[in-house]
Amino acid sequence: MGKCPIVLDRTGQDVHAEGERIRAQGPVTLVEVPGGFHAWSITNYEIAKSVLVDPRFAKNAREHWPAFINGEVPPDWELITWVVMDNMNTHDGADHDRLRKLVSHAFTTRQVEKARPMIEKIVARLLDDIAATPAGEPVDVKSRYFYPLAATVICDLFGVPESARAGVLQGSVVNSKTTNSAEQAEANLHQWQSAMTDLVETKRREPGDDLTTTLISAREEGDTPLTDEETVGTLHLMFGAGTETVSNVLAHAVLDLLTHPDQLELVRTGRYGWDAVFQETVRKEGAVAQLPFRYATEDVEIGGVTVAKGDLVLIGYSAIGRDPELHGETAGEFDITRADKTNLGFGYGPHRCLGMPLATLQAAIALPALFERFPDLRMAVDVGELEPQGTFIMNGHREVPVLVSAAPVAAVPVPAA
Template identity: 65%
Template sequence: MDEHKCPIVLDRAGTDVHAESARIRARGPVTRVELPGGVLAWSVTSLELAKRVLGDEERFAKDAHRHWPALINGEIPQAWPLIGWVAMDNMTTHDGADHVRLRGLISRGFTARRIESIRPSIEKIAHELLDELACVDHGEVVDLKARYAYRLPARVICDLFGVPDELRADVLRGGEVNIDTRITPEEAVANVEQWHEAMHELVAAKRRKPGDDLTSALIAARDEDGSQLTDKELVGTLHLMLGAGSETLMNLLSKAVLSLLTHPDQLELVTSGGIGWSEVVEEALRVESPVAQLPFRFARADTELGGVTIAKGDPVLIGFAAIGRDRDVHGDTADRFDITRPAKTHLSFGHGVHFCLGAPLARMEASIALPALFDRFPGLRLAVAPDELEPQGTFIMNGNRTLPVRLTA
């Protein structure tokens, strides 16, 4: 059988995200892929075509419950390993007026003024975490991903949403499991249940004792017509914001650090002031997109795209890991980490009406966390060879399980 007519089965372990992205891209800019459970979908790996999909609400919808026949007809079981990506009720799973309403209510908490106001808090968290790392015995191997790249954004997003200390592990755990594409159907069901329970508990706690935080603001928020978020929408929104606010930035920070440690000339360039840290952040977003394959959009009608026909109802993934390395945009050096690159075009925060609300916050966190780390530990180095790093265990995210380093103050 012609291999080009066979879908590429996505590696549930995410063993080599970039190698898999290259295989998909080699088949064409829009390629048939197979998800867990034998579910067929399309992966878009061209920057130009991804912008078309992301920006075209008339042809590509987000609401699986209205536009994915396989889900509507019961062919997709509730125990499907990726069910969390279609079960959530929030602005990323709605279209049109519903999306506008939900985004409008949520965006009030992400104004430029509010984001800038938490800069001192982010700086404080970064320095506290670095103080803890400074207490590590000289020469000891430290997992920088767990101790810094994860803890910093987790604390920032939990503080922003007013999550009590005793609930933080539970509300974050659901997002961690949701991106693991190796989970069994039973684990998928249990995770959705645990995740919902944790979020309901958070909402109940904030209703009992509101504070100056975004969860309390979302509970109280009303649209111009007096409508509020329903309980289901509120819980779904918390799923989205707490999960995305911790997991994606964790991978951005870890991959940026790894890229600098494996490119010492570029590390020297930025630490000496030869180029700004914002250039590091944008190049890391491009060449190491924190999200590899983002589920889902659904074709509203049979649609020609990139030389193929996407049938009505077919699910579509956006292959951000491949898009950032699109050779039609970045030429033969597309796979190379280069902070001096003039154009660092990427779609790692999306495009169109679903563009990531948290993009300014993520950029600010990274621009604080990275220079603070290398200023405190200028002799920071990897404790293992780069090819010994283990994958995160997902085809959705682009990350490593750990980032073992040795610190030198």
């Protein structure tokens, strides 16, 4: 590997500025992640696209990351869950297909459409709760709207009992933080493993018409049933991938619309649809700033460098959406009228996002509902005051506070009759 890698800011202060710094060094650039490990970060659209379908870039650390195989990766490494999770996103080839197939049938566009009434109901309930907020009190659209929406949808689909929800969701929230100490990372690993194991045991005792039961009882002809680790790992992936991502992208959409009134007007007047808002947000922001990890299974020449066998690769999805080779000088601007919104925000190739239809449907329902219910919606703070989420993996803010009602008008004294 080369020298002087860019040390990724584990507090994720500005993932876009960091993405541009990385891109300025080349389309495939060496960076350092916590633990002192080096990885190649890809910020170029065409190169990323080719890597994402190239079997020489594998996802299984157990087979392809020498440091992990040789026991050089400590069990309390901050990013350990990204490596040891046993699910479709850490497997390749036939194993990947086997793990993906078990849930993929439930996430097709046609199947997901059946969840529309359920999503509309959740949205209506959350908006009622928000409407009850005293005038002038800020509402964080992430924790009060988008996160609970995405979390309720995924928990309902997997039949998670109400009492177990906080536990199964907690692991994924902590997982994407890159400011975790070693102790926190290790404690988190144990927390999510035990929450998922409890869920599996509950469903074994009381099977239901839900996806957790499907995973447990899966006996596809000719396939090996899931191991306990695979069941737990799959659940963890689904709760993580299905919540943080939706919450961050939709909160970004609100932020971008409220700070670009001309764009909001285009949607309000029906000249552009909400789909254009969603696509443009996915392109400009992406939910994932740096996706860990792929491993080179042999030496590969890409983007003017040699990625050596066993090297780590990160996909810089947020930077890829702003690739100037694809979107020119305005790549960093929010413009729903942009004719070409091409992006890899949902991934590409065998590991492309399984939840895209579900995320798209949630966006199509939740975004217009919010703006219709609260026509005076506006930011409660200046954009400069927003704090980053504290991770280089995801792209989001800790909170996105808005005001939902018009400023209270001073009461006009009613003249005595």
